[in-house]
Every structure is written in structure tokens, then in C-alpha cells.
Amino acid sequence: xxxxxxxxxxxxxxxxxxxxxxxxxxxxxxxxxxxxxxxxxxxxxxxxxxxxxxxxxxxxxxxxxxxxxxxxxxxxxxxxxxxxxxxxxxxxxxxxxxxxxxxxxxxxxxxxxxxxxxxxxxxxxxxxxxxxxxxxxxxxxxxxxxxxxxxxxxxxxxxxxxxxxxxxxxxxxxxxxxxxxxxxxxxxxxxxxxxxxxxxxxxxxxxxxxxxxxxxxxxxxxxxxxxxxxxxxxxxxxxxxxxxxxxxxxxxxxxxxxxxxxxxxxxxxxxxxxxxxxxxxxxxxxxxxxxxxxxxxxxxxxxxxxxxxxxxxxxxxxxxxxxxxxxxxxxxxxxxxxxxxxxxxxxxxxxxxxxxxxxxxxxxxxxxxxxxxxxxxxxxxxxxxxxxxxxxxxxxxxxxxxxxxxxxxxxxxxxxxxxxxxxxxxxxxxxxxxxxxxxxxxxxxxxxxxxxxxxxxxxxxxxxxxxxxxxxxxxxxxxxxxxxxxxxxxxxxxxxxxxxxxxxxxxxxxxxxxxxxxxxxxxxxxxxxxxxxxxxxxxxxxxxxxxxxxxxxxxxxxxxxxxxxxxxxxxxxxxxxxxxxxxxxxxx
Amino acid sequence: xxxxxxxxxxxxxxxxxxxxxxxxxxxxxxxxxxxxxxxxxxxxxxxxxxxxxxxxxxxxxxxxxxxxxxxxxxxxxxxxxxxxxxxxxxxxxxxxxxxxxxxxxxxxxxxxxxxxxxx
Numbered sequence: 001x002x003x004x005x006x007x008x009x010x011x012x013x014x015x016x017x018x019x020x021x022x023x024x025x026x027x028x029x030x031x032x033x034x035x036x037x038x039x040x041x042x043x044x045x046x047x048x049x050x051x052x053x054x055x056x057x058x059x060x061x062x063x064x065x066x067x068x069x070x071x072x073x074x075x076x077x078x079x080x081x082x083x084x085x086x087x088x089x090x091x092x093x094x095x096x097x098x099x100x101x102x103x104x105x106x107x108x109x110x111x112x113x114x115x116x117x118x119x120x121x122x123x124x125x126x127x128x129x130x131x132x133x134x135x136x137x138x139x140x141x142x143x144x145x146x147x148x149x150x151x152x153x154x155x156x157x158x159x160x161x162x163x164x165x166x167x168x169x170x171x172x173x174x175x176x177x178x179x180x181x182x183x184x185x186x187x188x189x190x191x192x193x194x195x196x197x198x199x200x201x202x203x204x205x206x207x208x209x210x211x212x213x214x215x216x217x218x219x220x221x222x223x224x225x226x227x228x229x230x231x232x233x234x235x236x237x238x239x240x241x242x243x244x245x246x247x248x249x250x251x252x253x254x255x256x257x258x259x260x261x262x263x264x265x266x267x268x269x270x271x272x273x274x275x276x277x278x279x280x281x282x283x284x285x286x287x288x289x290x291x292x293x294x295x296x297x298x299x300x301x302x303x304x305x306x307x308x309x310x311x312x313x314x315x316x317x318x319x320x321x322x323x324x325x326x327x328x329x330x331x332x333x334x335x336x337x338x339x340x341x342x343x344x345x346x347x348x349x350x351x352x353x354x355x356x357x358x359x360x361x362x363x364x365x366x367x368x369x370x371x372x373x374x375x376x377x378x379x380x381x382x383x384x385x386x387x388x389x390x391x392x393x394x395x396x397x398x399x400x401x402x403x404x405x406x407x408x409x410x411x412x413x414x415x416x417x418x419x420x421x422x423x424x425x426x427x428x429x430x431x432x433x434x435x436x437x438x439x440x441x442x443x444x445x446x447x448x449x450x451x452x453x454x455x456x457x458x459x460x461x462x463x464x465x466x467x468x469x470x471x472x473x474x475x476x477x478x479x480x481x482x483x484x485x486x487x488x489x490x491x492x493x494x495x496x497x498x499x500x501x502x503x504x505x506x507x508x509x510x511x512x513x514x515x516x517x518x519x520x521x522x523x524x525x526x527x528x529x530x531x532x533x534x535x536x537x538x539x540x541x542x543x544x545x546x547x548x549x550x551x552x553x554x555x556x557x558x559x560x561x562x563x564x565x566x567x568x569x570x571x572x573x574x575x576x577x578x579x580x581x582x583x584x585x586x587x588x
Numbered sequence: 589x590x591x592x593x594x595x596x597x598x599x600x601x602x603x604x605x606x607x608x609x610x611x612x613x614x615x616x617x618x619x620x621x622x623x624x625x626x627x628x629x630x631x632x633x634x635x636x637x638x639x640x641x642x643x644x645x646x647x648x649x650x651x652x653x654x655x656x657x658x659x660x661x662x663x664x665x666x667x668x669x670x671x672x673x674x675x676x677x678x679x680x681x682x683x684x685x686x687x688x689x690x691x692x693x694x695x696x697x698x699x700x701x702x703x704x705x706x707x
Binding site for chain 1: 613678699700702
């Protein structure tokens, strides 16, 4: 069975190659069906492999097996979390392709299937990153998915904002990737290995009785910088709102739903296999670094989310806030935290992709994603409005959504004062989405006033051929299915236990964790939802009470749209990360 | 003297990386910025090759030397560097294409004048 692992990458890439080679002769419908078949086939393969992933599979690609314990081959690992991420990637790609059925303008002559081919390469890159077992190939797949994501973000090259957002995205993410490669080179210099587990063992034996030294700290900071740029942790997050606001809607579904989460997954994987030993970074230091960055990320994401009027940008900031929560949950390094985050990611992928899909309907129906300009105009889009509202409740963590279950378990694992961060971040982001629902779909409250320093979201070009008179069924069915899936993650009995079993087999040596709804978690989930509804009601009826206060203005000015500023913040972030992890190295 | 020569390539790599970052942060022209990103990437080439260097070793090509007859430098890092160059070429080409479109749509390549996405 393990011989099939590389197909998770090879299938989508082959499909893309076929589409590029024959695209000019294919009618559009054939190209799109090919895309479905390849993407769906990969998804089916990922599910089959996932069900067979206990005990975990290992495959040396091309039969380059280790000789005498040393290897130079490409290693792919098929364990629960890796194949779970690959499955999520593939299913979400399938959903995005279904959503974009006959979506874009007729592509220029001779370029049929370009978009589908790019989506398949994106899928292949993300699957490859999920199953990569050695650090260098993790870097290669990291870059493959990044480059495809830049191209997809700037797919509508006639749009001024789209190309600007794609360039910012490209520069910041590639710089992060190069930092990661520097870290990988240092690790190779110390251990002479590239496979993650072997680097981990090499660091331990090189350290001997002593602890980590400056080289280990430097490689840790460099590798985590790359991964945290992808995970959009503050202050590495600036590229994300710019890219998500301008990317085509089906691409946003993938970027927010799974690509950003892959960054957090990478942090979990790399720390657990490379730096967790006695020669790596002590657990207390990782917890300090990740919990601090995660809490700041959640706070900044939530505040910025609340003050957006550009609906896609608002959703992008809510992704920043939720990734902060994921980083906190992974940072505490307990099996319960890992399980909670895994479930939270699954639920969040469904909810966030559905919300982006609904925002896309607004864009293609009205040519605008501006909360102020759309005030009261979308009343006739009942199905979309209902789904937008339900998505907001899912974001708040209402039982029995998957987001709710994941959040409840993570909250319980984290415990203490950080519970406030979880409740507040999910309530504020959900409140912002509910506010949009109330204003845009229900037309409640007065029309809000314009602020000075913001991206409005008016005058956007629809992505479909002209403004839609009638919403195609695919654009309604896909978000409905995604929301149902997010609900199922939290409601189907036994699903949580199943996810926990897969995650813990790799993460914490098969620790048994009971994953189910508790009264405590359900009460906090309901509390977040009530708080979100109250915030939204306040915003709609008394806009002045919750308008941006003076202290929020500098925070908004940081998001300057200037790529140089973002690079400077990346360096600041790397320094902060080093400072947070320093005590353990000094103590060792 | 010898220690200094061994540390030098690593210092060069750090210096090149930070120079590229400085250029990116202060760039007034997006083409220049993409160039600076390529400079940052060159630091990874220097570092990788420095990691594989051995005193008195030759290139790891066994067509004309007997395996084991004399030391060779680490071929793994050279393979990594080649892959890295391919990745870098892709990124640079794509980003330059995006800069071209920015020049067409915005009429400028000065990042200070691109202020559409903010707040």
C-alpha cells in the first residue's frame, strides 16, 4: 500500500500536465471534467491510504532505500495527520473546482483549462508538503504550493489590486521559504541528515550531555520563520489579508481553508520530529514562543477583522485570528491540544470555505464586496444569506459544529486565562460576520459611515462573465455541503475519537484521549455565540459605540500595503522568535 | 588564519542574506525588490556549498577518478543547490511577470505609490 503514497503528488501533477498539453484542443467542459476526475481520484486515494495508515507507512521514492542506515533518497511519510491533511486538501480542492464550474470568463483562445491545471498543481504541492518526510522536500513542496498560490492569486492579471496582492504574497512568502532553507542547511551541517526523524536523533547525539547550542537555536528560528510566515502568525501575517482580498473566490477557499493551516501543521510536524529531543529546543521555550505569538495573533486578527468593511478582507483577518488559536493549541504540546486543533482545523476549513463561497456570490451578483455599499441590497439572496449567518455561528463555535468541538477541547487543554482569548477571538470574528449578515442580507440599522484609512471593496470586477442575474446552483450547493460537513465533524458520534486516535498515534505515542462534548465546552461555545450576536446587534443598532477607537488607528496603519514594511516586520518577527526561545539555550 | 577561513563563508552567507533583506525593505522599485529577493536566495547557495566543502577535495564526479581514491566534496548539498536554483528561477520569473502587470495596471513600479490595499 505504501508504494501508492507518491501518487498523491504525482496524480495531480500529471493531470495538470495533460491539461496544459492538450488544453488548446479540448472543449472547456472536457477540461473541467478532467480536473474533477483527477482531483476526485486523488481525494479517493488519500481516503483509502488514510484508512490504512495504522501503523504509519514510509516510502522511499524511486526505491532509493537507506544503505547501512544512511540515505539520500526522498522520504514520504503516510501517517494519520499527514494523510488527514492530504485528504482535507483534496476534498477542498474538489469543492473549489465544483464551485468554479463554468465560473470564469471564457478563457482566451488556446488556454482552456489553465485555471484547472493550476488548481491541480496547487493540490499536488499541498499534498506533497503534508506527506514530506524529509526537510528539503518539505521546502520544495512548500515553494511549489507557494508559487502556484501566487499565480492563482494574480490569476486575473487585468486587475490592479490582484497583481499587487500577489506580488506582496510572493515576496514575503518566498523570503520566509529562503529563511527556512538556511535553517535546513544548518541542520544538515550539524547532523548530515535530511530526513526529519534522523535529524532529530542526530541533534540529540551531537548534543551529548549538553543541551542545544547557538546553531540549533538559529536553525530553529529560521525554519519556524518560514513556517510561521505560511501560518500567518503576527508579525508575519501582513501578506495574508492583501492576498485573500484579491484572489479569485475559489482560490480563497483553498488559501484560507487549508494552505494557512498547513503552516501550523508544519510547525507541529517539525517541532515534534526534529526539535523535541534533548538536543533540540526545550518544550517550555517552544510553549512560551508559540503561546505568546498565538495570543498576539488572535488578538490582532480579531481586532482588525472587526474594523473591516471589505468582506473578503474581513474573512481573511478572521483566518488570522483563528490561526492564532491553532498556534496556541499546538504550542502547549499536549495530546488533547493536538486533537482539539485537528478537529478545529477540519471544522474551520468547512466554515471558512463556505463563507468565502458566499462572499463570492455577492461579488458576482453585485460587483462589490463592500459592507457599506451593499447595505440592504442582498435581501433576495435568501439561501446565501442564511448560509452566511450559519457560517458565522460556526465561526463562533456554536455546538455542535466541528469548530465548536475543536475549540472546546483545545480550550480545556489550554485552560487558565487563555480561555478568554479563545472565547473573545471567536466571538469578535463571528460577531463581525453576523454584522455583515444583518446589514447586507437583512438591511438592518443605519448605513454606516466611511472611515479614512481602509480598503473599501467597492468597484470590484465580478469573476464570472458579467454580473450574475441568477446564482448558478453550484454556487449555492457547494457552501451548503461545506457547512454540513463542518457540522458533521462535531456531531457525528465517534468522529472526534477517530481523529484523536490518528493524531495521537504519531504525535504523542498513542496516548488515549477521550474526545467528546463536555458541559463546560458547550457552555463556552454558546457563550461565544451569544457574545457574537450581542456584538453584532450593538454594531447594527448603535454603530458609534463600537466604531474604531483612536488606539486602533495605528494598528490599521501598520497594514500599509507596502512590501518593504512587511519584510521589515518579518525580520522583527524572527528576532522576537529567537528572543522567546533563547532562555532554554542559555540555561542548557 | 585557518579558523577565520572556515568561518568566512558562513559570515558571507549571513551578510548576503541581510543585505538582500535591507534592499527589500528600502526598495523604491519593484524590479529591484525582486532582484533583492534573488540576492537573499544566493545566500542559501553560499551556505549550502560551504556546508559541503572539504579541504583538498575535488568535485564529486567519478567519471575520471577512482571512487575512494581521493576526498570529494559533499554531492548532496550540490544537488540541493541545483534544486534551489530551479526553484529560484521559477519564483523570480513569476514575480517579474507580476511586476510587469503592476507596471501596466498601476502605471508605476514604486512600492511607495501602491497604496490600494491597506487598513
